[in-house]
Amino acid sequence: xxxxxxxxxxxxxxxxxxxxxxxxxxxxxxxxxxxxxxxxxxxxxxxxxxxxxxxxxxxxxxxxxxxxxxxxxxxxxxxxxxxxxxxxxxxxxxxxxxxxxxxxxxxxxxxxxxxxxxxxxxxxxxxxxxxxxxxxxxxxxxxxxxxxxxxxxxxxxxxxxxxxxxxxxxxxxxxxxxxxxxxxxxxxxxxxxxxxxxxxxxxxxxxxxxxxxxxxxxxxxxxxxxxxxxxxxxxxxxxxxxxxxxxxxxxxxxxxxxxxxxxxxxxxxxxxxxxxxxxxxxxxxxxxxxxxxxxxxxxxxxxxxxxxxxxxxxxxxxxxxxxxxxxxxxxxxxxxxxxxxxxxxxxxxxxxxxxxxxxxxxxxxxxxxxxxxxxxxxxxxxxxxxxxxxxxxxxxxxxxxxxxxxxxxxxxxxxxxxxxxxxxxxxxxxxxxxxxxxxxxxxxxxxxxxxxxxxxxxxxxxxxxxxxxxxxxxxxxxxxxxxxxxxxxxxxxxxxxxxxxxxxxxxxxxxxxxxxxxxxxxxxxxxxxxxxxxxxxxxxxxxxxxxxxxxxxxxxxxxxxxxxxxxxxxxxxxxxxxxxxxxxxxxxxxxxxxx
DNA sequence: TGCTCGAGCGCG
DNA sequence: AAAGCGCGCTCGAGCA
Numbered sequence: 156x157x158x159x160x161x162x163x164x165x166x167x168x169x170x171x172x173x174x175x176x177x178x179x180x181x182x183x184x185x186x187x188x189x190x191x192x193x194x195x196x197x198x199x200x201x202x203x204x205x206x207x208x209x210x211x212x213x214x215x216x217x218x219x220x221x222x223x224x225x226x227x228x229x230x231x232x233x234x235x236x237x238x239x240x241x242x243x244x245x246x247x248x249x250x251x252x253x254x255x256x257x258x259x260x261x262x263x264x265x266x267x268x269x270x271x272x273x274x275x276x277x278x279x280x281x282x283x284x285x286x287x288x289x290x291x292x293x294x295x296x297x298x299x300x301x302x303x304x305x306x307x308x309x310x311x312x313x314x315x316x317x318x319x320x321x322x323x324x325x326x327x328x329x330x331x332x333x334x335x336x337x338x339x340x341x342x343x344x345x346x347x348x349x350x351x352x353x354x355x356x357x358x359x360x361x362x363x364x365x366x367x368x369x370x371x372x373x374x375x376x377x378x379x380x381x382x383x384x385x386x387x388x389x390x391x392x393x394x395x396x397x398x399x400x401x402x403x404x405x406x407x408x409x410x411x412x413x414x415x416x417x418x419x420x421x422x423x424x425x426x427x428x429x430x431x432x433x434x435x436x437x438x439x440x441x442x443x444x445x446x447x448x449x450x451x452x453x454x455x456x457x458x459x460x461x462x463x464x465x466x467x468x469x470x471x472x473x474x475x476x477x478x479x480x481x482x483x484x485x486x487x488x489x490x491x492x493x494x495x496x497x498x499x500x501x502x503x504x505x506x507x508x509x510x511x512x513x514x515x516x517x518x519x520x521x522x523x524x525x526x527x528x529x530x531x532x533x534x535x536x537x538x539x540x541x542x543x544x545x546x547x548x549x550x551x552x553x554x555x556x557x558x559x560x561x562x563x564x565x566x567x568x569x570x571x572x573x574x575x576x577x578x579x580x581x582x583x584x585x586x587x588x589x590x591x592x593x594x595x596x597x598x599x600x601x602x603x604x605x606x607x608x609x610x611x612x613x614x615x616x617x618x619x620x621x622x623x624x625x626x627x628x629x630x631x632x633x634x635x636x637x638x639x640x641x642x643x644x645x646x647x648x649x650x651x652x653x654x655x656x657x658x659x660x661x662x663x664x665x666x667x668x669x670x671x672x673x674x675x676x677x678x679x680x681x682x683x684x685x686x687x688x689x690x691x692x693x694x695x696x697x698x699x700x701x702x703x704x705x706x707x708x709x710x711x712x713x714x715x716x717x718x719x720x721x722x723x724x725x726x727x728x729x730x731x732x733x734x735x736x737x738x739x740x741x742x743x744x745x746x747x748x749x750x
Numbered sequence: 751t752g753c754t755c756g757a758g759c760g761c762g
Numbered sequence: 763a764a765a766g767c768g769c770g771c772t773c774g775a776g777c778a
Binding site for chain 1: 760
């Protein structure tokens with residue numbers, strides 16, 4: 156059953172092997188290994204560790220594999236979703252020093268739609284079994300359908316486990332290697348040099364989690380509960396009846412039927428039918444009708460308070476109380492977006508409210524501080540580079556800390572808020588009428604502001620045109636580093652134009668922070684060898700242009716220096732403008748941010 | 751009870 | 763179709 160000697164020979168002969176694990180759960184902090192499987196070509200091996208009639212002791216497996224397989228830096232291990240398996244393996248004492256290629260990430264980089272239909276705007280999936288069906292038309296059972304086999308039919312379970320390793324091998328060799336060959340050098344380089352190393356930073360973040368000051372958050376929760384109760388009573392009194400305030404349908408009836416607020420200009424819901432009109436009660440609508448009835452500000456306050464309760468206080472308190480360390484453990488998904496950014500979930504660390512005190516409750520444990528690195532105007536620096544605009548390039552080179560909105564405002568003799576709205580709208584392709592609405596100015600004024608902006612930065616519109624041209628000619632667009640977003644089989648309308656343009660900007664910024672994060676991680680690994688205090692410096696979270704770390708209080712000044720140096724060491728000698736990181740430390744997430 | 755969908759809203 | 767880009771989460775409503 157074992158015959159690991161033949162595995163060693165085969166792996167070393169090929170230079171590659173694939174690995175998969177079966178475990179008792181998805182939480183890497185508590186899950187236990189059931190078995191490890193390997194494949195080389197069409198041969199597979201299994202190391203049964205628990206639950207089988209005959210098992211190998213964990214110590215024995217660990218010693219042998221660490222010594223014969225995992226310590227070889229010239230071997231490449233193929234894993235589907237390596238972050239998970241490597242994390243489980245690390246928890247069981249395996250030390251894997253092989254090169255890693257992740258078939259899930261490779262799939263995402265070479266086809267960001269995964270098994271979803273690009274035309275339907277579905278949420279992409281990159282599951283091994285779905286991909287095996289897509290490419291090989293092989294139907295594999297889902298884990299939950301074979302979990303019982305472990306006891307009823309161990310041989311069947313073993314086969315299932317080995318199939319995963321065989322599938323990963325096949326996916327890499329038959330699909331991914333040719334796909335990487337077809338793609339540009341940019342995609343290949345990003346895959347091997349950016350995304351693969353990044354896996355280890357994300358493992359560190361997921362392992363570390365975020366410490367919650369439960370007492371402080373409990374205080375917020377108590378205050379919030381009183382607020383919600385008070386507002387509910389007031390609103391129902393105004394409405395003259397009790398109803399479910401969380402139901403937008405019921406609220407629509409109260410506002411526009413009972414209270415007879417004017418419906419002119421209010422958008423209808425999709426499910427509105429001639430007999431039953433349901434009007435939108437979104438924040439934008441409420442703001443618009445705020446002065447037509449005293450109930451509106453109460454509803455706005457109620458929405459804020461319940462969003463806080465249901466979206467943050469309840470789930471964060473619940474999760475942190477489950478953990479002995481008072482921590483929440485957000486996941487950072489490397490294949491979660493179509494533009495190259497990360498996404499986060501369970502809970503989503505990338506949507507913690509800036510206002511309302513949540514970030515004051517996310518803190519560092521005693522003796523430590525949080526360290527926060529924030530790229531200054533990353534997207535506009537990318538725009539400067541991509542558009543080759545002389546003024547923008549001059550601006551950021553003459554003053555690395557320049558504020559583009561301030562500069563535009565001064566040069567064009569407009570308000571900073573106006574300049575900011577125009578600049579922001581430009582990145583997302585905002586049309587003039589919407590710009591006018593958001594600034595509350597006439598259309599002509601909005602057009603004038605936009606003209607002033609594009610006149611100052613003459614390279615921007617031609618760059619936008621270039622992206623559209625590329626899109627139509629090649630059906631994909633690229634970031635500075637060559638990451639691609641494809642539009643195969645998609646109508647190249649204005650919507651696609653906006654998506655494409657935005658991807659080249661935000662996607663480039665995403666590449667940049669990933670490269671900076673890798674440089675920092677590498678530096679930390681080296682320092683950890685020399686100075687044990689650096690083992691306590693941990694990456695905790697990434698929020699698109701921001702990186703959050705935790706470090707011992709006494710080395711915070713050194714860490715600030717290191718983080719700034721490494722995060723700014725992006726595109727040196729290659730980009731036309733510098734990247735600038737604002738780095739600060741503090742006892743909470745709020746305090747650690749540099750204003 | 752469990753599923754999907756849309757509305758609404760938090761973040762960059 | 764979307765009509766301002768990219769995400770994930772919670773709730774209500776409708777359905778089986």
